[in-house]
Amino acid sequence: MENNAAIKKNQGGDLLGWRIASYILIGVFTLTTIIPLVWLTYSSFKPHQEIILDPLGWPDAPTFHNYELAWKLGEFGILFGNSIFYSTVATVITVLLALMCGYAFAKFGFKITGFLYTFFLGGLLITVHSILVPLFVMESFVGIDDTRWGVLIPYVALGLPFQLFLATSYLKSIPDSLEEAALIDGTGYMGIFWRIVLPMSAPVMATMLIYCFLGNWNEFVLIMVLTSRQAVRSLPAGINAFAGTTARDYGVQFAALMYGTVPILIFYAAFSKQIKKGFAAGSLKE
Amino acid sequence: MAEVILKNICKVYDGGVKAVDNANIHINDKEFVVLVGPSGCGKSTTLRMVAGLEDITDGDLLIDGKRVNDEAPKDRDIAMVFQNYALYPHMTVYDNMAFGLKIRKYAKDEIETRVNEAARILDIEELLSRKPKALSGGQRQRVAVGRAIVRKPKVFLFDEPLSNLDAKLRVQMRAEISGLHAKLQATMIYVTHDQVEAMTMGDKIVVMKNGVIQQIGTPLKLYNEPINRFVAGFIGSPPMNILTAKIVEENGSIVVKGAGVSVVPGKEYEEGLKPYVGKEIFFGVRPEDLEEVRKVDPNNFITANVDVIEPLGAETHVWLSTAESTLIARTAPSSDFKVGDEISFTCNLSKIHFFEMENERSIFFKED
Numbered sequence: 001m002e003n004n005a006a007i008k009k010n011q012g013g014d015l016l017g018w019r020i021a022s023y024i025l026i027g028v029f030t031l032t033t034i035i036p037l038v039w040l041t042y043s044s045f046k047p048h049q050e051i052i053l054d055p056l057g058w059p060d061a062p063t064f065h066n067y068e069l070a071w072k073l074g075e076f077g078i079l080f081g082n083s084i085f086y087s088t089v090a091t092v093i094t095v096l097l098a099l100m101c102g103y104a105f106a107k108f109g110f111k112i113t114g115f116l117y118t119f120f121l122g123g124l125l126i127t128v129h130s131i132l133v134p135l136f137v138m139e140s141f142v143g144i145d146d147t148r149w150g151v152l153i154p155y156v157a158l159g160l161p162f163q164l165f166l167a168t169s170y171l172k173s174i175p176d177s178l179e180e181a182a183l184i185d186g187t188g189y190m191g192i193f194w195r196i197v198l199p200m201s202a203p204v205m206a207t208m209l210i211y212c213f214l215g216n217w218n219e220f221v222l223i224m225v226l227t228s229r230q231a232v233r234s235l236p237a238g239i240n241a242f243a244g245t246t247a248r249d250y251g252v253q254f255a256a257l258m259y260g261t262v263p264i265l266i267f268y269a270a271f272s273k274q275i276k277k278g279f280a281a282g283s284l285k286e
Numbered sequence: 287m288a289e290v291i292l293k294n295i296c297k298v299y300d301g302g303v304k305a306v307d308n309a310n311i312h313i314n315d316k317e318f319v320v321l322v323g324p325s326g327c328g329k330s331t332t333l334r335m336v337a338g339l340e341d342i343t344d345g346d347l348l349i350d351g352k353r354v355n356d357e358a359p360k361d362r363d364i365a366m367v368f369q370n371y372a373l374y375p376h377m378t379v380y381d382n383m384a385f386g387l388k389i390r391k392y393a394k395d396e397i398e399t400r401v402n403e404a405a406r407i408l409d410i411e412e413l414l415s416r417k418p419k420a421l422s423g424g425q426r427q428r429v430a431v432g433r434a435i436v437r438k439p440k441v442f443l444f445d446e447p448l449s450n451l452d453a454k455l456r457v458q459m460r461a462e463i464s465g466l467h468a469k470l471q472a473t474m475i476y477v478t479h480d481q482v483e484a485m486t487m488g489d490k491i492v493v494m495k496n497g498v499i500q501q502i503g504t505p506l507k508l509y510n511e512p513i514n515r516f517v518a519g520f521i522g523s524p525p526m527n528i529l530t531a532k533i534v535e536e537n538g539s540i541v542v543k544g545a546g547v548s549v550v551p552g553k554e555y556e557e558g559l560k561p562y563v564g565k566e567i568f569f570g571v572r573p574e575d576l577e578e579v580r581k582v583d584p585n586n587f588i589t590a591n592v593d594v595i596e597p598l599g600a601e602t603h604v605w606l607s608t609a610e611s612t613l614i615a616r617t618a619p620s621s622d623f624k625v626g627d628e629i630s631f632t633c634n635l636s637k638i639h640f641f642e643m644e645n646e647r648s649i650f651f652k653e654d
Contacts, residue, residue, distance in 0.1 A: 184338075186389040200375060
């Protein structure tokens with residue numbers, strides 16, 4: 001008994017040690033993320049000279065001038081519109097295609113299913129950088145370079161493998177008997193997809209939509225390489241332009257960065273519950 | 287309602303596994319037929335072939351005289367109740383029950399009338415606005431049955447619908463489904479591995495083993511006249527005692543001899559058993575056909591030692607063993623046996639069974 005108590009006490013001590021260490025680690029990580037964000041936020045209300053003279057200081061007279069200038073110079077109206085368009089359209093198409101393919105992979109045991117699924121998942125191994133040049137050449141050849149289609153199609157193609165993986169894993173867990181019941185009730189396979197599978201996929205669909213949307217919203221490399229006209233570019237490319245053209249005005253540059261950051265912060269705040277669920281989805285079995 | 291005929295139905299899966307071999311079943315209009323057998327015997331596969339959820343490899347399936355082998359499930363006018371209920375989790379009970387009718391484009395009023403009527407029959411009216419996750423197992427099963435009823439199909443199919451329920455609820459739902467059959471007067475095919483369900487619910491029972499139909503008949507026919515050793519052991523709870531014995535001729539009489547067993551079966555069996563003199567057979571006697579005796583009758587006794595006593599209140603089951611076999615006797619609750627006691631029983635000679643050693647067929651089975 002005494003031995004057991006001693007062991008328990010010892011284990012409790014170890015646990016407390018680990019807990020303190022992990023809290024310190026999380027604290028350091030949080031601070032390194034939040035401090036630059038806070039600094040960026042209040043600095044965006046300071047004029048360029050004030051930032052140079054007192055980089056860490058609070059703004060003497062906070063101004064929205066940087067925001068006005070950045071919006072005008074960067075044509076953020078267009079960039080916002082494009083970002084929303086690319087993120088929304090590519091996300092909807094990707095998630096819908098992933099769920100449709102996932103349904104086929106999860107429920108139709110054709111001989112070729114295994115090969116096709118592996119083939120699709122192989123897409124996870126492709127890095128964007130490795131296909132940039134051939135993709136650009138292909139798009140130029142087809143004539144869709146520097147167009148919205150030229151951005152949307154690669155977004156969907158590159159988003160599909162992971163989304164398909166999420167969709168297939170989830171759809172496999174839907175009992176076959178539900179599908180069979182619907183067949184007997186008089187539905188065809190398309191009907192089953194729209195009326196049974198899709199509504200039942202709401203939990204995984206939320207995760208898929210969020211991840212896909214965030215990925216598309218933040219995407220930078222493809223939009224930089226595949227587009228050159230401001231009219232078809234999105235926020236990340238537009239913000240990057242400030243680094244070159246107005247490099248000497250940090251205030252305006254920070255305001256531009258805020259235009260890119262704030263929507264994402266709002267998005268995280270609005271969907272934090274689903275995002276957390278998404279993180280846990282892979283680690284827990286219901 | 288309709289009659290269902292399975293003619294030489296076979297199901298062979300990829301790789302040559304024969305799940306159902308030459309099944310012939312004639313299910314009359316308004317009949318309640320139970321397919322029963324151990325796991326993997328092909329009963330669910332047979333039902334799924336009737337439903338159209340499995341392709342039929344060979345043979346003909348007729349519903350109401352029409353060959354439906356190649357018809358889609360929705361065109362067979364059948365409804366099915368699944369073991370796991372298969373309720374659509376995102377729909378309310380009302381929508382679950384109305385789903386099939388909506389798909390078939392029934393008028394809204396007609397749908398409402400039918401769903402409410404089914405809900406009334408099944409006593410689930412107050413559950414109509416709930417989602418399946420807010421229901422108990424028994425309620426879910428009622429909804430699943432309700433979903434089948436509203437369609438007013440020609441044939442109802444049940445695939446082990448009570449397996450997921452607890453014992454008490456199972457007994458209750460068993461009676462409810464039987465009552466429903468009486469009320470709806472519908473053709474029903476019911477699959478179960480529980481022989482008690484089969485005995486209590488079926489007008490006719492189909493016993494299957496390894497994809498082959500062993501025997502088709504009324505519950506009492508199967509109980510009293512099993513065609514082979516498998517059916518004898520499968521139907522009945524506790525099961526029939528099967529003892530290895532030898533047929534010998536002593537003083538001009540046929541005698542069944544085994545370890546602790548000596549039974550002179552009597553004149554009615556002599557003719558049939560003569561070809562087996564000198565051979566081993568399986569001797570079968572049901573637990574309730576053994577009667578404990580204080581004085582051993584040399585012409586009719588089984589002597590065994592008590593291993594386990596199971597008092598059930600209304601009766602007592604006594605597990606016994608001879609030198610070669612184990613057996614079980616159903617005795618009065620007042621029996622005062624103790625473990626280790628040596629007890630002798632006589633057999634009810636009008637209810638004994640003999641099975642061939644080679645093919646395990648009943649020696650005295652007569653086809654109707």
